Amino acid sequence: MNLFSVKEFQYHNIGPVSFDVKAGEIMGLSGPSGSGKSLLLRALADMDESSGSVMLDDIEKNQLPAPQWRQKVSLLSADSQWWFDTVGEHFDLQKNKSLMAEFEALGFPAEVLGWTVSRLSSGEKQRLSLLRSLQNQPEVLLLDEPTANLDAENTRLFEDYVKHYIHKASAGAIWVSHDREQLKRVCHIQYCINHGQFEKC
Amino acid sequence: MLITLTSFDLSLASILVLLLALLSWRMHLGISQQILIAAVRTTVQLLLIGLVLKSLFANVQISWIMLIATVMISVAGWEILSRQKRQLKPAYGLTISITSLFVSSFMVTLLALLVIIRADPWYHPQYAIPLLGMLLGNTMTGIALGMDRLVQTSWQQRAIIEQRLMLGQSSVQAIEDIRRESMRAGMIPIINSMAAAGLVSLPGMMTGQILAGAAPVEAVKYQILIMFLITAGTGFGVVSVLWLLSKRLFDERERLRFDQLLK
Numbered sequence: 001m002n003l004f005s006v007k008e009f010q011y012h013n014i015g016p017v018s019f020d021v022k023a024g025e026i027m028g029l030s031g032p033s034g035s036g037k038s039l040l041l042r043a044l045a046d047m048d049e050s051s052g053s054v055m056l057d058d059i060e061k062n063q064l065p066a067p068q069w070r071q072k073v074s075l076l077s078a079d080s081q082w083w084f085d086t087v088g089e090h091f092d093l094q095k096n097k098s099l100m101a102e103f104e105a106l107g108f109p110a111e112v113l114g115w116t117v118s119r120l121s122s123g124e125k126q127r128l129s130l131l132r133s134l135q136n137q138p139e140v141l142l143l144d145e146p147t148a149n150l151d152a153e154n155t156r157l158f159e160d161y162v163k164h165y166i167h168k169a170s171a172g173a174i175w176v177s178h179d180r181e182q183l184k185r186v187c188h189i190q191y192c193i194n195h196g197q198f199e200k201c
Numbered sequence: 202m203l204i205t206l207t208s209f210d211l212s213l214a215s216i217l218v219l220l221l222a223l224l225s226w227r228m229h230l231g232i233s234q235q236i237l238i239a240a241v242r243t244t245v246q247l248l249l250i251g252l253v254l255k256s257l258f259a260n261v262q263i264s265w266i267m268l269i270a271t272v273m274i275s276v277a278g279w280e281i282l283s284r285q286k287r288q289l290k291p292a293y294g295l296t297i298s299i300t301s302l303f304v305s306s307f308m309v310t311l312l313a314l315l316v317i318i319r320a321d322p323w324y325h326p327q328y329a330i331p332l333l334g335m336l337l338g339n340t341m342t343g344i345a346l347g348m349d350r351l352v353q354t355s356w357q358q359r360a361i362i363e364q365r366l367m368l369g370q371s372s373v374q375a376i377e378d379i380r381r382e383s384m385r386a387g388m389i390p391i392i393n394s395m396a397a398a399g400l401v402s403l404p405g406m407m408t409g410q411i412l413a414g415a416a417p418v419e420a421v422k423y424q425i426l427i428m429f430l431i432t433a434g435t436g437f438g439v440v441s442v443l444w445l446l447s448k449r450l451f452d453e454r455e456r457l458r459f460d461q462l463l464k
Binding site for chain 1: 358360361363364365366367368369370371378452454455456457
């Protein structure tokens with residue numbers, strides 16, 4: 001069964017395109033700058049208006065309140081934004097008892113919650129941003145160049161953790177990247193954008 | 202017991218302004234022209250409003266008072282817009298600033314006239330016009346500050362607002378910090394002037410009444426009334442303008458939409 005189903009979708013210079021993402025599957029997407037990849041992800045998360053149909057578990061996006069849709073279809077961009085001073089304030093430990101174990105799995109000590117956001121490295125920020133999104137237990141992850149600012153080691157950590165989550169939660173993901181090698185490593189299926197259309201590659 | 206000022210008295214005071222202009226001219230400070238123009242403007246504008254009030258007092262009619270009130274509110278609404286760093290769409294901006302002024306100044310003045318002051322008739326211009334004027338002048342500042350802060354900060358922090366939306370927060374949650382900060386920005390001036398009243402500054406209205414021969418304690422009572430009205434008016438005005446603005450900042454799918462708000 002298809003987890004995430006997109007039909008006749010059109011936004012900006014992309015489409016109309018149709019594609020599906022199955023549970024446990026990561027779809028890779030690459031294409032030249034300006035081909036509209038990031039805008040596509042934004043529109044799928046309902047951050048911009050688009051035409052066509054997007055369904056999650058057979059529920060059309062407009063049938064859910066927008067915040068609920070964005071919790072289930074979670075968009076993660078290359079530069080995450082933080083609005084409180086410390087890391088911990090962005091997390092809800094009451095709601096997520098297992099959170100500490102997750103921090104550990106991504107290589108953070110228990111003190112991480114007290115860390116000041118402005119002193120985080122870009123690698124730390126990106127891993128924490130992933131954890132922050134996963135608090136909502138999304139069913140689909142939209143990853144927009146998530147490792148663009150990371151070194152090789154952090155990139156691997158990030159990739160492994162995403163793969164682990166997708167498998168464990170039977171979720172799906174769309175991974176946008178310039179790095180074809182990376183997409184080969186993490187994705188089950190790969191598309192290139194060419195003149196607004198998807199091509200297998 | 203009010204000592205009437207003659208034209209000669211005013212001319213004496215104007216000599217001070219002329220001397221200042223002369224000094225600025227001799228010292229090349231480049232502000233003489235502005236001083237003189239502003240002095241002429243204040244003389245003409247105040248004389249005109251004096252004449253308007255004089256004929257209003259001679260001819261107490263609710264329709265005239267409503268007309269003056271409408272003009273005052275519209276000018277204040279326009280003034281709020283012109284104080285914004287980021288220009289709002291004019292038709293929309295004017296609608297929300299006038300709505301907020303109406304909620305704050307107009308309704309509060311009406312309440313004060315009908316329930317507290319109870320002049321005969323309740324719309325007597327001797328009370329209605331100065332009261333509305335004082336409320337408008339102060340709430341206008343509060344509304345303009347709150348509006349400017351909300352629009353500026355949310356523009357600067359649009360990436361953060363969108364990040365919060367992407368994490369599944371509602372538009373209300375995503376903007377609550379900015380809203381709180383804007384409320385503060387709008388209210389601080391009046392809170393400060395309440396705190397400083399009597400110790401640091403003698404408020405203008407009270408001073409005026411004392412100069413005109415009123416008993417100090419009576420003047421103080423009026424000043425306290427005015428302070429409370431201004432505070433309530435500013436508060437309601439800022440709350441309503443922030444509410445209207447933040448509704449317009451998002452669309453029905455809770456997306457951040459500056460195109461709905463800004464020029």
